[in-house]
Amino acid sequence: MTYEFSSGTIGSTTLLDRKSNHIWEIGVAAAMSPASPLVAYTKGDGPDNHAVWILDLKGQASEPSKLEARGIPLQFSPDGRYLLTSRLKATAAPYGEREIWLYDLETAKDKYLLDGYTTLIFGKSNYKVIALQGEQQTLVLYDLQSMLQAPLFAVQGLRTVPRTTNDGQGVLLIEWSNSRMLAGKIWGMTSEDQGLRVISSIDCGKSINP
Numbered sequence: 001m002t003y004e005f006s007s008g009t010i011g012s013t014t015l016l017d018r019k020s021n022h023i024w025e026i027g028v029a030a031a032m033s034p035a036s037p038l039v040a041y042t043k044g045d046g047p048d049n050h051a052v053w054i055l056d057l058k059g060q061a062s063e064p065s066k067l068e069a070r071g072i073p074l075q076f077s078p079d080g081r082y083l084l085t086s087r088l089k090a091t092a093a094p095y096g097e098r099e100i101w102l103y104d105l106e107t108a109k110d111k112y113l114l115d116g117y118t119t120l121i122f123g124k125s126n127y128k129v130i131a132l133q134g135e136q137q138t139l140v141l142y143d144l145q146s147m148l149q150a151p152l153f154a155v156q157g158l159r160t161v162p163r164t165t166n167d168g169q170g171v172l173l174i175e176w177s178n179s180r181m182l183a184g185k186i187w188g189m190t191s192e193d194q195g196l197r198v199i200s201s202i203d204c205g206k207s208i209n210p
Contacts, residue, residue, distance in 0.1 A: 002017055002018050002019045013025075013026050013027065013028060013029075013030055013041070014026075015030070015039060015057075017057065024039075024055065024057070026039065026041045026053075026055065026064075027041035027042045027043040027050075027053065028041070028042060028043075029041060029042050029072045029073055030073060031073040031074060031075055031076055031083065031084075032076070033076040033080040034076060034078055034080065034168060035076070035078065035079050035080030036080050037056065037057035037058050038054055038055070038056055038057070038076075038080065039054070039055050039057060040052055040053070040054045040067070040073040040076070040083055041053055041054075041055070041073060042071070042072060042073060049070040049071050049087050049088055050070065050071070051066055051067070051069075051070055052066075052067045052069040052070060052071065052073055052083075052085060052103070053065065053066055053067065054067055054105075067083075067103060067105075067108075067110075068103070068108055068109075068110050069083065069085055069101065069103040069110045070085070070087055070101075070110075071085040071086050071087035071088070071101060072085060072086045072087075073085055074086055074100075074119060074120070075119075075120050075121055075164075076121075077121050077123075077127055077168075078121075078122070078123070078124075078127075078167070078168030078169065080105070081104065081105055081106055082102055082103065082104055082105070082121060082127065082144075083102070083103040083105065084100060084101070084102060084103075084119055084120070084121050084129065085100075085101045085102075085103060085110075086098050086099070086100060086101075086117060086119070087099045087100075087101050089115070097115065098115070098116070098117050099112060099113075099114070099115055099116075100112075100113045100114050100115070100116050100117075100119050100129065100131055100142075101113060102129070102144070113129060113142055113149075114129075114131060114133075114140060114142055114149055115133060116131030116132055116133045116140060117131065117132055117133075118131065118132045118162060119131035119132070119162075120162055120163070120164050120171065121164075122164045122165070122168055122169060122170060122171045122190075122191065123168075123169060123190070123191030124169045124190075124191060126143070126144070126145045126191050127144045127145075127191065128141055128142065128143050128144065128191050129141070129142040129144065130142075130152075130162060130171055130173075132162075138151050138152075139151065139152040139173070139196075140152070152195060152196055161173070161174040162174075165188075169190055169191065170188055170189060170190040170191075171188065171189055171190075172186055172187070172188050172199070173186070173187040173188070173196065174186055185198050185199075185200070185201050186198070186199045186200050186201075187199065
């Protein structure tokens with residue numbers, strides 16, 4: 001990874017190419033493609049559904065292009081074709097309920113997937129999307145091939161951290177058992193799995209601040 005994000009001026013993020021030392025001033029929220037030097041970002045700040053822009057980092061003088069997508073860019077698929085965005089529901093109050101949308105860079109089509117937040121996309125070819133829904137943080141799995149979704153389970157605590165594996169083909173989920181003890185489980189799954197499986201348990205035996 002030769003690119004580095006950092007806070008820029010108010011309402012912007014600085015992106016540095018550590019090889020060439022070239023600096024771009026981009027929007028507040030940004031996502032980097034793992035398959036090509038593309039970065040998606042939004043220029044607006046706050047809860048509104050701002051337009052999403054994409055910038056090709058191969059040319060330092062290249063101009064950003066406006067996508068037919070709105071909201072906050074979250075993550076590219078491992079092959080760089082799809083972009084997940086988070087959009088405020090039309091009926092929601094500011095900072096309220098959100099929707100997950102999927103933008104296809106090849107067809108330039110944007111479609112609604114499901115309600116939720118804290119989402120990610122993973123897999124090898126048959127991609128799946130995992131998201132959290134509601135105050136109980138219910139995990140929901142969405143299959144892009146079948147276009148079906150199903151709940152996985154409701155986690156116990158409020159400290160839930162989903163992450164993709166380094167190759168983008170699997171997902172890890174850290175589930176804290178409660179908000180005060182550094183204890184919980186690490187779950188994992190790939191796109192071929194039917195459900196999450198426990199990889200290891202965490203129990204440091206000490207309290208932390210909530």
